[in-house]
Structure formats: C-alpha cells, structure tokens
Amino acid sequence: MFNGFTDETVDFMWGIRFNNEKPWFEAHKEIYLSSFYRPMKELGDELYDWFSEQRPELPLRGRVSRIYRDARRLHGRGPFKDHLWISVEAPAESVWTVQPCFWFELGPDEWSYGLGYYAASPSTMMKLRARMERDPKPMETLTRRLNRQQEFSLEGEEYKRPKEGAPSELLAPWYLKKSFSMGHRDKLNESLFTRELVDRLKTGYVFLLLYYDYFVTLECDPDPREPG
Structure with a gap:
C-alpha cells in the first residue's frame, strides 16, 4: 500500500540530478529502491487496480518508468533520469503514439498527472479532427466541461500552420495540436508525503475518464485519407 513519498525521495532526486554518474547511483541504489522506485510501484499498482475496477471491460496495463536513460539517446546527458513516472493504458504495439494514457510523474521540483498522448501520430490527430467534423456535439460538450x-x-x-476546418470556435484549440494532453502541474507539496495523494489522483482521474472513453476508440475510426 502506498503511504506517501519521503524527504529521502526528494533528496535522491536532487542528488542524481547533480551527480548523474554510475558510481554515485550505485552507492545510493538502495535509497533509490526503498524511497523512490518501490513507493512509485506501490502507487502505480494501486491506481492500476482502481482503473481496472472503473473500466473492467478494457485490457489495461500499468507501468513504472526505468530510471536508466536509453544509451542511444543520451545527447550529452547523464545515464540516469532524475524523475520517474507511472502510466496506465491499453496495450499497443506503439503505445506512445496510438493509445492515450493516464500518467503521474514526480521530479525533484515538480509533479504532474493527467491524460493524453506522449506523441500522437498524424493519423490519430486526423481521425480526431474527422470525428469532430462528422459530429461536433460530443466533443463540444467535453470541451465546455474542461473549460x-x-x-x-x-x-x-x-x-x-494551424489546421483549418474546425466546426466551431469552441473546438478550434484542438485543431492547433500536433499531440495533446490534459494535465495538472504543481510544485512539490505536502500531499505527496501522505495517502492524500491517492485520493487527489483518483478524483482527477474520475473527471478524465469520459475523455479517455472518447479518445481510446479513435483508432477504430476510418482513415480519413481513404475513400469512404
């Protein structure tokens, strides 16, 4: 059961930011596991179980990110991340571009959570625009609720160069996006150190579930580039 992060969690994140090298990490690995990875895993498991109860008909999976950076994409950075995230999404071959996901992320000076795509594919965004053009009312209702x-x-x-063709001014912001998310970002605060965080996240995710239901079915829509 998740009982909150600790001061050690924050100290480790700052430590790895300023000492991003293998010897320092190895010397502090047990602190990483006990104060950062395991609490994050407990939070992720709890949220995954909750999401599975909310949408039992959907094949969902939960994940915790690795602290190790991809060695092919270091670009002069150290080998470790100074943050971790958890996600819950439907399995897919290319999950970041095909399926929306719920996330929670914690870094040394900020945390965030929400729903969205890491990098939605052009096809996904075309299908979203085509769906809004065919039937704008459902998305207008969701947009008013968001606003x-x-x-x-x-x-x-x-x-x-913004896409044209938005059926209403209300939907125009969605036509500007190459990819999108609906997120909340905040500085580190006391809620991170207690179980209050679980309730805070669940309350937010309840609001976002209707948006997930709308976006998760986009891949079943016809490709607007193909003749009907």
Whole structure:
C-alpha cells in the first residue's frame, strides 16, 4: 500500500540530478529502491487496480518508468533520469503514439498527472479532427466541461500552420495540436508525503475518464485519407 513519498525521495532526486554518474547511483541504489522506485510501484499498482475496477471491460496495463536513460539517446546527458513516472493504458504495439494514457510523474521540483498522448501520430490527430467534423456535439460538450474546471489544462505541441476546418470556435484549440494532453502541474507539496495523494489522483482521474472513453476508440475510426 502506498503511504506517501519521503524527504529521502526528494533528496535522491536532487542528488542524481547533480551527480548523474554510475558510481554515485550505485552507492545510493538502495535509497533509490526503498524511497523512490518501490513507493512509485506501490502507487502505480494501486491506481492500476482502481482503473481496472472503473473500466473492467478494457485490457489495461500499468507501468513504472526505468530510471536508466536509453544509451542511444543520451545527447550529452547523464545515464540516469532524475524523475520517474507511472502510466496506465491499453496495450499497443506503439503505445506512445496510438493509445492515450493516464500518467503521474514526480521530479525533484515538480509533479504532474493527467491524460493524453506522449506523441500522437498524424493519423490519430486526423481521425480526431474527422470525428469532430462528422459530429461536433460530443466533443463540444467535453470541451465546455474542461473549460469550466481549473485542475487540468489542454497542453501539447502546436502546428506551425494551424489546421483549418474546425466546426466551431469552441473546438478550434484542438485543431492547433500536433499531440495533446490534459494535465495538472504543481510544485512539490505536502500531499505527496501522505495517502492524500491517492485520493487527489483518483478524483482527477474520475473527471478524465469520459475523455479517455472518447479518445481510446479513435483508432477504430476510418482513415480519413481513404475513400469512404
């Protein structure tokens, strides 16, 4: 059971940020496992079980990120990350571009959670726009609901040349996005160190479940590039 992160968690994250090398990590590996990885895994397992109860018909999987960077993509950075994240999503061959996922991420100076795509494919975004054009009302309802609250914001990289064809001004922001997420970002605070974090995350995810239901079926839509 997740009981919160600790001061040691924060100390380790700052430590690896400023000592990003294998000898330092090996000397502090047990602290990493006990104060960072295991609590994150406990939180992820608890959230996965909860999501499975909310959507028992969906084949979901939960994951905890690795602290090791991909050696092919270091680009002058150290071999370790100074943050970890957990995600819950439907399995897919290319999960980051095909399926939306719920996430929670913790770093040395910020934490975040929400729902979205790491890098939605052009095909996924075309299907989203085509669906909104065919039937704009469901997404307009979801967009009004998003605009009425303050926990989550629409985020994501935008096209340099915005796509045209939005059926209403309300839906125009979605046409700007190459990929997107609905996330909440915050500085480290006391809720991270108690079980209050679990309740906070579940409350937010309850709000986001309707958006997940809408986006997760996009891949079943016809390809708008193909003749009907």
